[in-house]
Amino acid sequence: MKSDLWGRGIAAGAFAGLIGGALSAAVLSRLGSLPPTASLVRADAATAGFVLHVALGIVLGAGFGVLVWHQRAGAGETLFWGIAWGALWWFLGPLTLMSLLLLGFLAWDLHSAQEAFPTLLGYLLYGGVTGISLAVIRRERTPTGAARPGALIRGILAGTTGGVFLGVLLDAQGLLSGIPITMGSGLSGWPLIIVSGAVAGGGYALLYPRPPEGTGPGLIRGMVYGFCWWVVGSLIPSVARVVGEAGQAGPVQADFSMLPGYLLFGAATAVLYAWMDGLGRVLFSDMVPPRDTEGVGTEGLRALGRGAVAGLIGGTLFALVIVQIGGLSAMARLVGSTSIWGLIAQVLIAQAVGISYGFLFRRQSYDVGSGLGWGISYGFFWWVLGPLTLAPLFLGSAPRWRVEAAAELFPYLIGHLAFGAALGVTFHLLEARHNPWWIPRSEAEAARVALRREQVLTSAPALWAIVAAIALTLPVLLSR
């Protein structure tokens, strides 16, 4: 086991890192933003920078291989591990080690971070490509195999539907025609949205030939998947544009306005994909039901009750944040009444979201930590869906996917994260109160516990960290 880890893990990781490093270096050098890495050896030559980048990629890839060797090996898992790994090294590399080595201080201030933002693109790209490469290298270890045509069709259908949703929301804001034309294709506007939706949906099906566990975790995965497409579809073009205009990498005013759209698109695609698969299984498959399901009626009503209680507690915390920042009047405007009604509406909405959390995430948290992870991710999802999208729609205007709106609503983001944290933890505690299934009392339950713990071996912990990092850093980094 040990030699397996150190030998094959390092080798596979290094090889994956080589691919990731080469690909990201190629993209970065085309964008002209390699120099920051190259300056590590005080060489301005493009070739030296390229070689150094790839060499670093191999070293980091080897470390990556060791770290995720015992995790599940599917592409859907290692992709997100890779992105988390890349993002972590953006913090450790340009912001910490490189500036410490080159300049002798920690570049942890806003200005340096914004300056280094274009390199984040490289790190994310590197992480993603390394993750997928590692999955391909380790293919023989994954029994699930390739996506079947049925899954692919479902994925494309889900992606197309998600694309239509996205298009409607973008159209409402007049952003549809302004989508950057990617990769030199001649498409724009509606055709582009639908084609990219289908491609992204197909990609999701390739990542997950079987939909991942539960609708809720699938939604979070989809959201992070949407983030990946934002990096590819929106960040790269805008970095390219800045570089093209200024002739060198500078602070990028990346296209924040597209981010909420991509996140919602990814979430919708994943949920639709999971539901289509579920529907297909219910209608056309005669599989023996798993041992621990009690039926939607029993489980669902229990989840409803627990979700309502958890939503109430989370909503109270959220209301505290809102009162503290004086945001009650805005809420009241939404329901067209006074502050007290605004508060009541707030609590009711929180409860409704709590109930939906109960349905989507029942039996998905095995300890307080994972309750926290799912809860926070779900809270962030509702920040994007609520204040940024639905609230303006209810007030009769278009969604506000602008960086100024995000900046203005940053306190609400904190409120939503607090809400999600309280929601997830309370729900977990309620669920665990009577049925602490992490304690195996018999052989059958030991198997069930093992199944739950499997979650840690998927990329779930990476997802939580990525979502929290997106939520907290992007509005800050992209602000003017």
Place this chain on the structure above:
Amino acid sequence: MSAQGLRASVAGLAGLPQGGAGVIPDLTAAAFIGAGFGLLFRYQPLAYAATISSGVLYGLLWWILGPLTLAPLLAGRGPTWTLPEASAALPSLVGHVVFGAITGLAFYVFVAAYVRRHSERTPVPDAPVPTTQIVILGGGFGGVSAAQRLEQLLARRPSTSIVLVSQSNYLLFTPMLAEVASSGLEAQHISAPVRAALPHTRFLRGEVEAIDVGGRTVTVRESASATAEMLPYDHLILALGSVPNFYGLPGLAQHAFTLKTLDDATRLRNHIIGLLEAADVERDEKRRRDLLTFVVAGGGFAGTEMVAELFDLVHGVLRYYPRVTPGEARFILVHSGARILPEISPALAEYAQRRLAARGIEFLLNARVAGASADGVRLSGQRRLPTRTLVWTAGNQPHPLLGTVPCDHASSGAVVADATLRVDGLERVWAVGDCAQIPDLNAEGRPCPPTAQHALRQGQVAAENVGAVLAGRAARPFRFRTIGTLVALGHRTAVAEIRGWKFSGFLAWLMWRTVYLSKLPGLEKKVRVALDWAIELFFPRDIVLTGSGPTPTLAQTIGAQRDETAPVASAGPEEGRA
């Protein structure tokens, strides 16, 4: 690397005021925050990547909690969580990410080393072997509520196992049994499977053969042919309930119907419908009247509800039996006391009797059943009632097995327990429900009445007391005041007495249905019973006769025909079952 990252980031971790603070407070704060990580993610199995990224998540949370929330609070101004403030705190964000990653990695390394060292000495089994066993005998209200409470109390103690032994694998909701007998409810709808209600309890369907208090074992046999199983116990909860008591009256054991189990209720319902079928073809008037005379013995809740339900059943389905005239059916309640329903106040009892008498139900008060035969009931005073139906609700006795337990017994045969529900003289045996005589502390020590509401609470208290004794604490006494009494009288009327408040008529009937529906165990069964009631509003009662009748099955009929035509045909497998 790690030292630099740690020291630089720790300063702002918890939003403590920076500058001037030494390394020691910084590290103390970091240690506390790291301990929090261990607390939150303690059940997480060890994996490098998972622990590190959970650490990053944890670090990010502390960024919100520390620099964005605690720091402004400590500085004396409220947190605003605005973007400029967040931008200003960005340096510590990076610090928190680094800190979180290092915390996660360090957590992994330390815990993995610890586990490796200790797993060599004692391998940790996946399913821990229970060392303490609590055995509950009886699957009624008392037993099931005790097991449920124990599951809650001991959910986090895998060293303790709970075993429940019962003859039937369901919890029967007895208050609705009369409605099953009267075809108002489906039999299975008023019973909840014990296995579903108790996911962490080992359930054993079987007959208790012997209780060995000295050796602390219980002998259970699943069926007559099965081998007996010895169940050792550390604590034993007796919740065996009661069985009908015929007081040795002749013929009752053979001819009387009782109302204790689902089978009893179904048998009675089939019997009544069978009698109606027979009466419809019976030409002799005297014999038809005998067939249509229904006698209920006992004027308590059970008897009164039963006679009212029988009346509703017969009159509800009479339209299908055109040759039976409504006046022919007689319903007689025989009661030994001067008034029915001695459990409730005289005014309500009188109201109930008046309402039932107005419908045509006859009351024989101050009368006792002295014997029964296939075609009649003999009353005290040599009076005889020709009938084919005697429902016996006039006497119960605690389960006979209790006689073998070496302890004090009450005159009824119940084991005597103290106020903490512990059986007198036995350290580890507890008793709840009908099978125990428990002093009611709210009624100067008189025995608690044998009602479901008492059994339910006694079960919970017994479970709590077992939990307390296991934890080394003292047991607490059982204290409960009867909430109220509800008696359904059919025809959308009832009487109710709740904490001294009296209700009658339609309101009381609504209360009866609401209260008992809410008490019915299991959501699914609640939905089913509610649906049954809703259907009953719009459609007549069901008269489908199943089971007990001598009607041959279709397969048998076809088989017989085939036998007639082809005598060599071999007998089908059905024959053995017939």
